[in-house]
Amino acid sequence: MTHEVVHQVEALAPRLAAAAAETERLGKLSAESVAVVKEAGVMRLLQPKDFGGFAAHPRDFAEAVMAVAAHCGSTGWVCGVGGLHPWEMALCDRRLQEEVWGVDPDTWIASPYMPSGVAVPTEGGYVLTGHWQFSSGTDHCDWIFLGAAVGDERGRPLRPPRVLHVVLPRSDYTIVDDSWNVVGLSGTGSKDVVVGGAFVPDYRTISADEVAEGELAAERAGRTDTVYRLPFWSMFPLGITAAVIGITEGLLREHYDYQRDRVMATGTRVKEDPYTLYAIGEAAAEIAAARTQLLDGISQAYDLAEAGKPVGFEQRAVIRRNQTRCAWRAVQAGDQVFARSGGNALRLDKPMQRFWRDSHAGLHHAIHVPGAPYHTAALVGMGVELAPHQRMMT
CATH class of the missing domain: 2.40.110.10 (Butyryl-CoA Dehydrogenase, subunit A, domain 2)
Incomplete structure (x- = not known):
């Protein structure tokens, strides 16, 4: 079932899309973008209920971030990063939580x-x-x-x-x-x-070590909701990768809208060209696969925690490997879409070029560097004992 916040984002999406160009021009979220995010409640999805939050399933958080990013990549990114912070704040000292949210639960x-x-x-x-x-x-x-x-x-x-x-x-x-x-x-x-x-x-x-393990921090903070027992390195990358996937979904949507009536230089309508349609269909499937695999990974971790079982290092290594691959799969698919969008897609007044640039920028975050998570997951699969430095960010 889709969370109410995701429905709110979708209802407010035209306002996000209309503000995206101003957000880019300002070099920070526009006042309208901030207002939409607060009205929808995105930043409160992982916030504890006793401070006005939803303590939601992390899958719902990821879907909300994707929904935002599909209309404004920068706003989606800020939601993916900033929306995780209430989750960690819930694990901190109660005095600190009161200082941050005691007056305004919408404090970022x-x-x-x-x-x-x-x-x-x-x-x-x-x-x-x-x-x-x-x-x-x-x-x-x-x-x-x-x-x-x-x-x-x-x-x-x-x-x-x-x-x-x-x-x-x-x-x-x-x-x-x-x-x-x-x-x-x-x-x-x-x-x-x-x-x-x-x-x-x-x-x-x-x-940092206590938060990385999840369960110990939740016990000390007295948090019993399942979401707070998850490991940091399963939760923190989630919103960032969700933003990247959402950005590529926005690129694909804009591409569909533009291609529907486009006639190529050869005189052929795009919707009648089998080669372009094949490439678009394949790319769309890859973006959809990235979404599904990301949500599946965090859902598996949540189910383990819900059952009172630890999310072991082996499981975390697979989640991190797949999460990294999801980002690259989606962006590479977006490249195939953008390359078939014609010269007009390059114009700065067209949203496609912004989605394309934003998606590539998202790959530069440290959690999307593939070497370490791929290496670690491969060694785990072989049953090799890992050195401490090979366990970092997992």
Whole structure:
């Protein structure tokens, strides 16, 4: 059954599509795009019910992100990234949840998680310093998750490393305004953020290793909804890949609309040309397969957690492998569609070229780099014992 939020997105889709060009021009989500996302409730899908959320099945979250991205790639991307943050916030200290959502349950949280800063222990917490890139949707967020390596008294990361996710209010970090000038997904406003010695109390931190495993963090937070027992590296990539797939679905839809009455230079109508129709049909099947496999992977993980079983590393490795492949499969299929869309598809007033650029930009995220997840899954399939570094991001 389709979630009510997905129905809301589909009902509001014309407004998203109409605002997409302005979002790209601004280099951040337009006011209209933000309003649509809030009205539909996309960012609250993974938010706990006691703070105005749905605590929804992650499949519903992915489908909502796809629905948004099919009409505005940048807005879909911000939903895919930012919509995961309420899930992790539900695992944090209750005091922090009250600070973030106590007044406004529609408060948005940014990231990135790359440990590009150092947190030096001090009385009651840490002193954080660092510079992070790629904070998607950050202009519209009042709080931020940041990855940080715990450091010694001289600010050097400990060895072996210990990584925290730390949470800061907007007043404790600086957004670098002119730091997102890109060829695709430019409306995401994925700008740099800088922190210069901010104090982070203990209760605004959570262990990255604990979140990665899922179950332990949920138990400590007192969260019993199944969605909060899932592993981070099954959940975090989900929304990002869903956005990429949704973007290619938008490209395909625009292609159908344009090709319906198009006559090629040969004088043949596209709808009468068997070669083009074959290629389009094959590409559409690949995009549909990407959607199905992504949703199937996270549904399998959810079913295990629902049954009270752990989502083991072997299962996680397969989910990550397939999730990565889903993104590449969809974008490669989108290439076949775009290549058969004629010269007019290149015009900047046509949405197809924006969907095409956005889809390729989406492959540049670290969770879509295929080497490590393919390598890890192959070794798992062989029953090989993995070294710690081969388990990263899985």
